Amino acid sequence: MSKTSDVFHRAAGEGRMTFMPFVTAGDPDLATTARVLTALHDAGADLIELGFPYSDPIADGPVIQASYTRALNAGVTVDAIFRMVDDLPTDTMAPLFAMVSFAIVFRYGTDRFLERSAACGFSGLIIPDLSAEEAGDLNTRTETAGLDLVQLIAPTTAAERADTILRTARGFVYCISVAGTTGARRELPAELADQLRELRQKTGLPLAVGFGISGPDQVKPLAGAADGIIVGSAIVRRIAEAADADAAVQSAREFARQMAQAVAGVAPSARTA
Amino acid sequence: MVVWARKNIMMGLCPTPSCQKAVDSMSSASSELSAVPDERGRFGEFGRRYVPETLMYALDQLTEAWQEARSDPQFHEQYRTLLRDYVGRPNPLYFAERLTKTCGGAQIWFKREDLNLTGAHKINNTIGQILLTLRMGKTRVIAETGAGQHGVATATACARFGLPCVVYMGEEDVRRQKLNVFNMETMGAEVRPVTTGSRTLRDAINEAMREWMASVRDTHYIIGSVVGPHPFPAMVRDFQSVIGTETREQCLDRIGRLPDEIVACVGGGSNSAGMFYPFIDDSSVALTGVEAGGRGSAAGDHASTLTWGRPGVLHGSYSYVLQDDDGQTQDVHSISAGLDYPGVGPEHSFWKESGRVTYTSISDDEALQAFHTMARTEGILPAIESSHAIAWALKSAAERRPEDVVVVCLSGRGDKDVHEVARLTGRDLS
Numbered sequence: 001m002s003k004t005s006d007v008f009h010r011a012a013g014e015g016r017m018t019f020m021p022f023v024t025a026g027d028p029d030l031a032t033t034a035r036v037l038t039a040l041h042d043a044g045a046d047l048i049e050l051g052f053p054y055s056d057p058i059a060d061g062p063v064i065q066a067s068y069t070r071a072l073n074a075g076v077t078v079d080a081i082f083r084m085v086d087d088l089p090t091d092t093m094a095p096l097f098a099m100v101s102f103a104i105v106f107r108y109g110t111d112r113f114l115e116r117s118a119a120c121g122f123s124g125l126i127i128p129d130l131s132a133e134e135a136g137d138l139n140t141r142t143e144t145a146g147l148d149l150v151q152l153i154a155p156t157t158a159a160e161r162a163d164t165i166l167r168t169a170r171g172f173v174y175c176i177s178v179a180g181t182t183g184a185r186r187e188l189p190a191e192l193a194d195q196l197r198e199l200r201q202k203t204g205l206p207l208a209v210g211f212g213i214s215g216p217d218q219v220k221p222l223a224g225a226a227d228g229i230i231v232g233s234a235i236v237r238r239i240a241e242a243a244d245a246d247a248a249v250q251s252a253r254e255f256a257r258q259m260a261q262a263v264a265g266v267a268p269s270a271r272t273a
Numbered sequence: 274m275v276v277w278a279r280k281n282i283m284m285g286l287c288p289t290p291s292c293q294k295a296v297d298s299m300s301s302a303s304s305e306l307s308a309v310p311d312e313r314g315r316f317g318e319f320g321r322r323y324v325p326e327t328l329m330y331a332l333d334q335l336t337e338a339w340q341e342a343r344s345d346p347q348f349h350e351q352y353r354t355l356l357r358d359y360v361g362r363p364n365p366l367y368f369a370e371r372l373t374k375t376c377g378g379a380q381i382w383f384k385r386e387d388l389n390l391t392g393a394h395k396i397n398n399t400i401g402q403i404l405l406t407l408r409m410g411k412t413r414v415i416a417e418t419g420a421g422q423h424g425v426a427t428a429t430a431c432a433r434f435g436l437p438c439v440v441y442m443g444e445e446d447v448r449r450q451k452l453n454v455f456n457m458e459t460m461g462a463e464v465r466p467v468t469t470g471s472r473t474l475r476d477a478i479n480e481a482m483r484e485w486m487a488s489v490r491d492t493h494y495i496i497g498s499v500v501g502p503h504p505f506p507a508m509v510r511d512f513q514s515v516i517g518t519e520t521r522e523q524c525l526d527r528i529g530r531l532p533d534e535i536v537a538c539v540g541g542g543s544n545s546a547g548m549f550y551p552f553i554d555d556s557s558v559a560l561t562g563v564e565a566g567g568r569g570s571a572a573g574d575h576a577s578t579l580t581w582g583r584p585g586v587l588h589g590s591y592s593y594v595l596q597d598d599d600g601q602t603q604d605v606h607s608i609s610a611g612l613d614y615p616g617v618g619p620e621h622s623f624w625k626e627s628g629r630v631t632y633t634s635i636s637d638d639e640a641l642q643a644f645h646t647m648a649r650t651e652g653i654l655p656a657i658e659s660s661h662a663i664a665w666a667l668k669s670a671a672e673r674r675p676e677d678v679v680v681v682c683l684s685g686r687g688d689k690d691v692h693e694v695a696r697l698t699g700r701d702l703s
Contacts, residue, residue, distance in 0.1 A: 107600030180487030
């Protein structure tokens with residue numbers, strides 16, 4: 001059993017959902033990011049997404065884009081991110097997933113990117129602008145490298161298309177909750193529950209819901225429907241608003257603790273696999 | 274395999290009966306160069322779709338609507354009528370007698386896109402896409418714009434059909450292009466300044482794509498060039514191909530043969546794609562795309578994507594891009610806001626790699642000089658974008674024989690540029 005499926009399995013055994021925070025690598029700097037990652041793990045994050053800053057992100061909302069711009073202005077590079085992860089005790093930490101645009105993966109060299117990601121301790125990749133069609137044999141190459149290539153499903157994804165996407169999905173399924181960009185929203189759309197129910201019947205993979213989740217209040221409505229909750233912008237904003245690195249780490253830790261508590265009592269979906 | 278049947282599309286989109294004769298003279302067999310893209314939007318290796326899953330539905334829906342429209346005679350009739358009565362097509366093919374004499378070589382002819390409504394080729398595309406918008410039953414339009422020409426052309430089409438229109442424009446460009454902002458607003462469009470990233474065209478595209486992800490159910494995104502994910506590059510090329518198809522007809526009619534060389538400027542590449550495509554299978558016609566050479570070849574000093582860039586992913590497609598070694602988009606510079614773009618349409622990358630089209634670049638200074646030469650010898654103020662093509666044509670024509678014919682796509686008029694040109698020559702018009 002992979003580290004990722006182990007995490008979901010264990011959480012299901014405890015009758016709870018998982019919590020997946022997202023942070024931008026290098027905002028405000030990589031040393032702080034390393035501390036934030038450790039704090040998130042300590043506070044009970046089950047999986048962690050690490051965003052690679054990109055100059056032209058289409059899927060991201062204003063909060064995450066601004067964090068990318070800050071990180072790039074501060075001089076963050078792909079290799080520097082890998083070196084930061086090299087130094088983390090990833091073996092004993094929550095599985096770490098790279099959220100990265102295909103523009104970056106392609107330029108770095110796809111195979112080289114896969115090798116380097118696996119070597120430094122990532123458990124998988126989320127490439128939001130790489131569709132199932134264009135992924136081609138990247139799924140198998142990613143698997144060979146020992147990584148999960150996570151697939152995304154949107155509210156606008158038709159049922160037939162979802163079948164195609166799920167055929168190559170690994171790790172978990174990233175369910176985009178709203179038709180739009182990332183960013184905290186107060187309420188989740190009602191159709192989401194219906195879509196999750198449909199997906200539950202199609203796949204045995206864990207379903208993680210992201211885009212538009214702002215805090216603990218949005219966990220309960222997903223009881224029994226999802227296996228994980230992804231929160232990005234709300235944490236990125238806390239880090240951005242913190243007075244200094246210590247405050248950023250503390251604020252991220254506090255938020256993760258609240259989220260970990262929020263998911264503790266909430267049942268995951270009825271997964272058969 | 275579904276391919277974009279060139280001749281049928283050209284035929285349908287031609288504004289005049291004689292223009293359709295010109296299409297008849299085109300080879301009916303599609304070559305490897307013209308039978309693109311395939312059903313996944315691939316021009317050879319280039320093109321495709323690199324977009325978030327949320328956009329896939331919208332792109333599939335648009336592809337389907339365009340495929341239906343292309344085979345509907347009524348759609349073609351509507352488009353042709355609007356081009357004729359509203360845009361003012363066909364526009365002339367003009368022999369520049371004095372410029373030819375000054376140059377002392379081949380004959381220089383201009384395809385007069387500057388005489389269209391709104392003063393540029395952009396309207397050919399927005400009229401086509403507004404008809405598609407109505408066909409899809411969508412009730413609202415968004416667009417991006419850099420210098421403002423595409424924004425104005427979109428605002429114009431929306432005013433004509435009474436649709437609400439939002440134009441995303443980099444904050445930096447809003448400041449530099451006040452006249453176009455005023456024009457758009459006068460026609461009822463809302464101009465939304467984009468304050469993210471570099472605050473220019475590429476950020477305006479990012480912002481429009483983002484908005485579209487959330488509004489796709491009732492909104493159509495009219496992209497302004499042959500860039501972005503499939504089907505945009507092919508669809509915009511098809512609408513702009515009216516330029517090349519008319520040119521072909523006019524050459525046969527006026528000169529009795531096809532030209533020796535065709536020259537057009539390339540930013541995203543829509544006027545050049547529309548000009549070149551109907552000639553792509555005519556190997557006797559040399560095709561030259563002219564990029565913005567700016568101040569020099571160092572990164573950040575130019576916008577010559579095909580000349581100095583390399584293949585990569587930007588704005589949803591795989592094409593030549595100006596990126597650093599980490600895949601981050603590089604800053605670009607050009608005297609011309611319309612060419613100031615770090616990517617290029619995927620079909621141009623395909624044409625470059627196949628060797629069918631030659632791409633070259635012209636510096637800011639050379640373009641400025643061509644602007645003045647054109648003004649003084651022909652009494653025409655060309656857009657500073659088009660001035661890049663003129664500058665190259667002057668070089669090429671000078672080395673050609675007098676019986677040779679060089680046709681330049683005069684993609685737009687230069688009224689919008691006079692403030693900038695005055696500033697660069699030390700005069701203040703404000």
